[in-house]
Amino acid sequence: MTRTDDSRYLKGGPVAQRIIASVREDAAIATAEGFPPKLVSITVGDIAAVDVYVRNQRAKAALAGIGFEERRFAADTTAGELEAAIHGLNADPRVTGIIIQRPVPAHIPIKTLQAAVHPLKDVEGMHPASIGNIVYNQLDLAPCTAAASVELLKETGLELKGLEVVVVGHSEIVGKPIAFLLMSEGATVTVCHHMTRSLAAHARRADALFVAVGKPRLIKADMVKPGAAVIDIGINSEIGPDGETRIVGDVDTDSVKEVASWITPVPGGVGPLTVAILLRNTMVALNRQRALYRATYGVPDQIAAE
Numbered sequence: 001m002t003r004t005d006d007s008r009y010l011k012g013g014p015v016a017q018r019i020i021a022s023v024r025e026d027a028a029i030a031t032a033e034g035f036p037p038k039l040v041s042i043t044v045g046d047i048a049a050v051d052v053y054v055r056n057q058r059a060k061a062a063l064a065g066i067g068f069e070e071r072r073f074a075a076d077t078t079a080g081e082l083e084a085a086i087h088g089l090n091a092d093p094r095v096t097g098i099i100i101q102r103p104v105p106a107h108i109p110i111k112t113l114q115a116a117v118h119p120l121k122d123v124e125g126m127h128p129a130s131i132g133n134i135v136y137n138q139l140d141l142a143p144c145t146a147a148a149s150v151e152l153l154k155e156t157g158l159e160l161k162g163l164e165v166v167v168v169g170h171s172e173i174v175g176k177p178i179a180f181l182l183m184s185e186g187a188t189v190t191v192c193h194h195m196t197r198s199l200a201a202h203a204r205r206a207d208a209l210f211v212a213v214g215k216p217r218l219i220k221a222d223m224v225k226p227g228a229a230v231i232d233i234g235i236n237s238e239i240g241p242d243g244e245t246r247i248v249g250d251v252d253t254d255s256v257k258e259v260a261s262w263i264t265p266v267p268g269g270v271g272p273l274t275v276a277i278l279l280r281n282t283m284v285a286l287n288r289q290r291a292l293y294r295a296t297y298g299v300p301d302q303i304a305a306e
């Protein structure tokens with residue numbers, strides 16, 4: 001069976017297309033009403049994984065009718081200069097969304113930058129005031145990769161209530177938000193990290209296994225419960241046997257696919273859906289800004305209805 005026609009593969013492309021089509025409709029309406037969405041990406045330094053992401057953001061934003069601008073900063077830019085740039089974007093009414101590509105160079109505290117983004121323009125939900133929403137079961141705007149991973153699990157049709165889920169990796173942007181989203185859905189969640197004593201023992205209990213670590217082939221077939229759903233979030237570049245650079249995930253896909261009932265391919269799994277969710281979040285953020293304008297200044301139909 002070839003890679004593409006195997007029904008065990010949970011592909012992100014079709015789900016991403018559905019989301020982008022709906023975002024495109026919302027963006028066209030907002031634009032016609034005088035609120036064109038515009039996303040600004042901030043990149044500091046040169047990182048290959050970020051380049052792939054930004055390239056896809058630009059392409060899909062164009063498809064969806066969302067304005068996109070990339071602001072690139074040299075690796076030696078100071079935190080102060082970056083904060084000033086972010087404040088400028090906050091104050092610019094034409095900019096409706098801001099994303100800070102991670103990682104940033106070590107001398108810049110990422111939390112300071114995330115906190116500088118106005119919460120209404122925070123399309124990733126990484127501002128400390130935004131990330132709390134998912135703790136309060138408010139799930140309409142969540143960190144994109146986490147939301148994409150959970151959305152792909154939903155594609156299996158598995159009942160999330162009571163599902164045994166194991167998340168490997170507990171970063172603020174991927175692992176932790178996945179755990180909170182799944183808790184909101186009623187799953188029983190175990191979170192593993194580098195200090196976990198027996199990763200294999202935990203992983204083997206999972207009906208759904210999420211892996212976001214950044215280590216190729218960390219998860220092997222003997223760590224997966226037969227029939228499980230495996231969501232591989234890793235994006236790692238490595239040199240293949242042919243000498244070409246290729247992208248692989250954190251899961252040893254060839255062996256695990258013989259055990260799992262569902263597995264996300266890399267590339268073609270979580271990645272494309274992450275981009276689509278970012279654009280969906282951009283529209284959620286825009287609509288929140290519009291709601292604030294309405295509440296602050298009033299609009300004729302609201303005033304007439306009072």
Ligand SMILES: NC(=O)C1=CN([C@@H]2O[C@H](COP(=O)(O)OP(=O)(O)OC[C@H]3O[C@@H](n4cnc5c(N)ncnc54)[C@H](OP(=O)(O)O)[C@@H]3O)[C@@H](O)[C@H]2O)C=CC1
Nearest residue numbers: 145169170171174193194212213214233234235270271274
């Ligand atoms: N598809 C997509 O859209 C995206 C993909 N990614 C990819 O996902 C992966 C993870 O990204 P990110 O969360 O940002 O990475 P981080 O490096 O921030 O986090 C990695 C996590 O893995 C844990 N970890 C490290 N080694 C082990 C181990 N041997 N066993 C179990 N856990 C371990 C770390 O734990 P500890 O902190 O305790 O060391 C940490 O929680 C990367 O490959 C990245 O490229 C990231 C973002 C988006």
Ligand SMILES: Nc1nc(=O)c2c([nH]1)NC[C@@H]1CN(c3ccc(C(=O)N[C@@H](CCC(=O)O)C(=O)O)cc3)C=[N+]21
Nearest residue numbers: 049050052053056100101102145267268269271272274
């Ligand atoms: N603040 C922040 N948020 C992120 O979510 C974030 C980030 N920083 N920094 C970089 C990582 C990496 N990341 C990717 C998302 C999609 C693809 C993607 O579209 N992948 C395609 C790649 C296809 C191709 O090669 O073009 C796929 O997997 O099929 C890749 C990588 C998001 N990240």
